Amino acid sequence: MDQIGAMKAFVRVVQTGSFSAAAREQSSTQATISKKVAALESLLGAKLLTRSSRELSLTEVGAVYFENCVAIIAELDEAQAQVRSQQASPKGILRVAAPVVFGCQFIAPILGEFLIRYPEIKVDLMLSDKHVDLVAEGVDLAIRAKQLEDSSLVARHLFDNPLITVASPEYLKRFTQPKEPQELRAHNCIVYSMLKSVNIWHFEQAKGGGDKISVPVGGNCRCDNGEAILQLALDGVGIAQLPTWMVDKHINQGKLQRMMPNYLSHPLPFNAIYPQSRYVPLKVRCFIDYLKQCLAEEPCYY
Structure with a gap:
């Protein structure tokens, strides 16, 4: 019996949620897995x-064994990667998780060139605004718009992008434009439901020297997707707080208007996150370096 192979099959069954999915991934059959x-x-x-008939679930013993298998396989992969990095180009499947809008606007446009540059890497790009458990779901790298909260992970900073408070001209025709952050309390604000402090927007004076201001906001709509929030703002539903790169074009076209230019919101940090290990796989290092290089060529992202 190939115990390591069986352990890898078991891990992928758990991570993918089915025998058939694990079989397809390994070019095998459900019966074999x-x-x-x-x-x-x-x-x-x-x-x-x-x-x-509908789902798989780990037993109590299985859950403990699964965690041990993940750690053992990671150690084996690390040992192999160390050897390969000394004599070969990066290769293998690179699983990247990213928020939907970031993936569409930042990663997808540069992915073709990356695959040409590294022909032995296959990218599995997973776009979702939901939080991803990197270890449990077998993800090599995740892009997150937040500070690192898990000490078992490593973060490489990509860029800081300030949020801008915006509304459509149609909305501002119906309601008085806010001049101070506290005035947002009286407005219909569209909040991003994936943030830890969903209904709190933070500001500080643009010229510096002032106190930081935290304002509780609310409205008749909240959403877990930035692109949808942008569309709601364009449709005049309410006021939104979104990254510069999402709204600059619409501001220039007159479809959105920036609120309270004398106040800045806290920058939104974008980080590349990967599991902590003594050795970072070459495919991961190459992708992060490539992504940082491409972002550095676009000054509007900083």
């Missing part, structure tokens, strides 16, 4: 997975 997991259970003398 099922036999590997069954052989592993037989070797251990313990049931790892509870199977039903």
Whole structure:
């Protein structure tokens, strides 16, 4: 029995949520993957997975074993990567998770050139505004618009992008334009529901020297996607706080108007996040370096 192969199959079954998905990924069959997991259970003398017609779930013992398998496989991958980096170009599947808008506007346009530059890398780009567990879901690298909160992860800073408070001319025809942050309390504000402090917007005076201002805001609509919030603002639903790169074009076209130019919101940090390890896989390092290089060529992102 190939125990390491069986462990890898087990891990991918858990991470993908099904035997068939793991089989497709490994160019195998569902029956073969099922036999590997069954052989592993037989070797251990313990049931790892509870199977039903609709879903799989880890047993208590299986959950502990899964975490150990992930750690062991990571160590093996690290050892192999160290050897390969000394004599070969980066290769393998690179799983990248990113917010939807960032992925569409920043990553997708530069991905073609990256794949040409590194022909032995295959990119699995996963776009979602939901929080991704890198280890559990087998993700090599995630782009997050927030400060690092997990000490088991490493963050490489990409850029800081200030948020701009905007509204459409149509909205401002119906309501008095706010001049001070506290006036936002009386307005319909469209909030991004994925932030930790959803209904709190933070400001400081543009010229500096003033106190930081935190304003509780609210309205009749909240959303977990920046592109949708942008569209709602363009449609005159309310006031939104969005990154510069999302709204600059619409401001220049007169479709949106910046509110309170004398006040700046706190910059939104964009970081590349990856699991902490003694050795960072070459494919991960190459992608981060390439992404930073491309962003540096676009000064509007800083």
